[in-house]
Amino acid sequence: MPVLETLGGALFGAVLQVLFQKLDYDKLRDYIRVTKLDGWQLTELKRRLTDIDAVIDDAEQKQFTNSLVRNWLDEVREALYDAEDLLEQMDYELSKNQLKPEFQSSSSKVSSFKSKMKELIDELESLLNQKIVQDFKISSGVGSGLANNVSGKRNESTSMVAEEVIYGRDEDKEIILKWLTSESNNHNHLSILSIVGMGGMGKTTLAQHVYNHSIIEDKFAIKACLCF
Amino acid sequence: MLLKPVCVSEEFDVFMLTRAILESFRKETDNSRNLNMVQGRLKEKLNGMKFFLVLDDVWNEHRDQWKSLQTPLKYGAKGSKILITTRINKVASIM
Numbered sequence: 001m002p003v004l005e006t007l008g009g010a011l012f013g014a015v016l017q018v019l020f021q022k023l024d025y026d027k028l029r030d031y032i033r034v035t036k037l038d039g040w041q042l043t044e045l046k047r048r049l050t051d052i053d054a055v056i057d058d059a060e061q062k063q064f065t066n067s068l069v070r071n072w073l074d075e076v077r078e079a080l081y082d083a084e085d086l087l088e089q090m091d092y093e094l095s096k097n098q099l100k101p102e103f104q105s106s107s108s109k110v111s112s113f114k115s116k117m118k119e120l121i122d123e124l125e126s127l128l129n130q131k132i133v134q135d136f137k138i139s140s141g142v143g144s145g146l147a148n149n150v151s152g153k154r155n156e157s158t159s160m161v162a163e164e165v166i167y168g169r170d171e172d173k174e175i176i177l178k179w180l181t182s183e184s185n186n187h188n189h190l191s192i193l194s195i196v197g198m199g200g201m202g203k204t205t206l207a208q209h210v211y212n213h214s215i216i217e218d219k220f221a222i223k224a225c226l227c228f
Numbered sequence: 229m230l231l232k233p234v235c236v237s238e239e240f241d242v243f244m245l246t247r248a249i250l251e252s253f254r255k256e257t258d259n260s261r262n263l264n265m266v267q268g269r270l271k272e273k274l275n276g277m278k279f280f281l282v283l284d285d286v287w288n289e290h291r292d293q294w295k296s297l298q299t300p301l302k303y304g305a306k307g308s309k310i311l312i313t314t315r316i317n318k319v320a321s322i323m
Contacts (some may be wrong), residue, residue, distance in 0.1 A: 064317045176311070180280070183307055191233055194320035195313040203313035207282050210311060220280040221305070222273075224252035226245070227284040 015080045018054050020046070022087040041117045045083065049125035052076060055136035064081065073133055079123050086116050138219070176210050181219060240288040242296045246270055249281065249301075263296075270300040278305040286314040291322045 016127055022028060023046045032039050056076070063070040090113060105138070127133075172195075179193050195203045204227075243263040250258050251268045260266035281301070288294070301310065316318060 018267045037259050157239075180309055190298060190304070190308065190310060192310045192312060195311070196315070196317055197313075200316060205310055207284055207313050211282050216280050219278070219307075220309075221277040221281040222253050223282075224249055225247055225282040225284065226252060 005137070016056070016083060018051060019049055019080065019083055019087065022084075028090060030094075041114070041121060044121050045117065045124070047081075048121060048128060050082070051078075051128050052124065055133060055214075058137040068132055072127065072130060074128055074140060079120065079127060082116075082123070083120055086113065089113070091137070113209065172206055173209060173218060176206070177213065177215055180210070233285075240290070240293055242293050245297060246300065249297075253279065253281075267300045271303045274300065274304040274308075275301075276305050279308045281308075281310045283310065283312045285311050286318065286319050289316060289318050289322065294322060 029039065029042070032042060056073075059069055059073055059076075062219060063073055093109060093113075175193075176193065181193070182191075196204060197203050207225075211223065216223055242264060243260075246263065247258050247260055247266045250260075250266060250273060254271055255268075258266065258269065260269055279301075301308070312319070
């Protein structure tokens, strides 16, 4: 049966996207240059984040069956929030300094940024070096809609339809609408689609959108909705 | 038309749930007294009808109960669909 995955992708995707935006921020580079912070660090940080981004989708998929992966993701989440924190602080310092005639940050601030940055890079590096990461599949695209298609048939006589697993959020609704209008090629079987994901990921919202879509009125004689 | 889901208790009871589904389709209450009765009514209601059913935030992992719940739903017309949201991977795999 088709399984639509809408899990943490939104969460990690959003955090990573924000971080990438900040890392590309030209002024942040200026800040680093003027304050003699190590520009290399910024590049290194970005490289680590790109690596994390490449495996995060698969890790999120695997967290349900593997508690080690779940722990790993928890640590990654912490590190990402730390990264966001740090970049925000640098952003703030920058905006503060722009108001002054001379562009100068206190040297204690700068050195604290420097050591935090190093800590962060080391942390991400060690997370990436964990053995578990080798098992993750690499998905393409950085900060994009990340859509992979993995399908496998379940060898159960009772299963209603073939299973299809879809990652990514961008195409979710479209996939559901397509599924709604598709004619089942098996007469005796009910067509069931499951949206699987952690709480608060927008599964219900997605289902509501679909339920209220005009396609339902057009294509179905009756509809019903139950929440648990 | 806004989504007004019928909310059912966390306790998974095939009879209660089937009745809730029937009520949601009918948009009126049902007074079935047992599973047989409510399954019969739901079959009758859905017979040959193309229906769309959303089951939001499903937790139950028992295959037998789901099979029992699905029995009357199979009487719907070809093309009928059920959309489920769940936090549990296993739920998706047993449906």
